[in-house]
Amino acid sequence: MGIVGESGSGKSTTARAIAGLVPLTRGSVRFRGRPVRHRPGKGGVQMIFQDPIASLNPHRHVRDVVAEPLVITGIKRQAARLPAEQALSDVGLDPDVFGARRAHQLSGGQAQRVAIARALLARPALLIADEPVSGLDVSVQAGIINLLHRSTAEQGTALLFVSHDLSVVRSLCQSVLVLYQGQAREQGHCSDVLDNPQHPYTRALIASVPEPGRSLAQIPVPESRDGGRLAIATNRSPSAAATGRPQ
Numbered sequence: 001m002g003i004v005g006e007s008g009s010g011k012s013t014t015a016r017a018i019a020g021l022v023p024l025t026r027g028s029v030r031f032r033g034r035p036v037r038h039r040p041g042k043g044g045v046q047m048i049f050q051d052p053i054a055s056l057n058p059h060r061h062v063r064d065v066v067a068e069p070l071v072i073t074g075i076k077r078q079a080a081r082l083p084a085e086q087a088l089s090d091v092g093l094d095p096d097v098f099g100a101r102r103a104h105q106l107s108g109g110q111a112q113r114v115a116i117a118r119a120l121l122a123r124p125a126l127l128i129a130d131e132p133v134s135g136l137d138v139s140v141q142a143g144i145i146n147l148l149h150r151s152t153a154e155q156g157t158a159l160l161f162v163s164h165d166l167s168v169v170r171s172l173c174q175s176v177l178v179l180y181q182g183q184a185r186e187q188g189h190c191s192d193v194l195d196n197p198q199h200p201y202t203r204a205l206i207a208s209v210p211e212p213g214r215s216l217a218q219i220p221v222p223e224s225r226d227g228g229r230l231a232i233a234t235n236r237s238p239s240a241a242a243t244g245r246p247q
Helices: 011-018 063-071 079-090 106-121 139-153 168-173 192-194 199-208
Strands: 003-004 045-048 126-130 158-163 175-180 183-189
Touching: 003 011, 003 168, 011 045, 011 063, 011 126, 011 158, 045 199, 063 079, 063 106, 079 106, 106 139, 126 139, 139 158, 139 168, 168 192, 175 192, 175 199, 183 192, 183 199
Parallel strands: 003 158, 003 175, 045 126, 126 158
Antiparallel strands: 175 183
């Protein structure tokens, strides 16, 4: 599933709440009918962050960083190194080359691959990816997205993908949830929601995506169901999300 919405809509907060990184004010988190596990070990929840280098321990070698999910379950660090090195190989990093490096010696794409290897080594039931490619070069983004798709499919891991890029969500996710001001406004199969949006905010979000040869000033302003109009800011970068406000 993909979660989309403008900056400040609650995407990252929702993801962190599901991962158990921020407390719930009310309600509960359930996955496949059962309460989400936030303790270490197989079948739990793992999360990949937007800034991969900041999420890696700067004082440890990469092979030890990747091994951490096994170590915290009681496996000796030395015994955990072999599966950690295999996990590095699985994400396209030679453990003989990268295993002894530290986070500051990695590029953004390499660091994100390390983060993915670490997360998948725990064999989670649910992997949450919070804007995992937004800070990477375009040439690197496709490789990371393909890696996430392949790796989660091979392990049978559910993927919750947070992004402002609708094209990435469409290509990677089966369903999508649209957030606005912390509330779910629309949810369904990607093609249903993105090709035939029912909520005015969803329509504004889609309309804000620039097309070749069209300036931001030419973006159509959709009408809401009650006849009101949604204002879309035109002074933001082309990659920014819409700031339409349902009235």
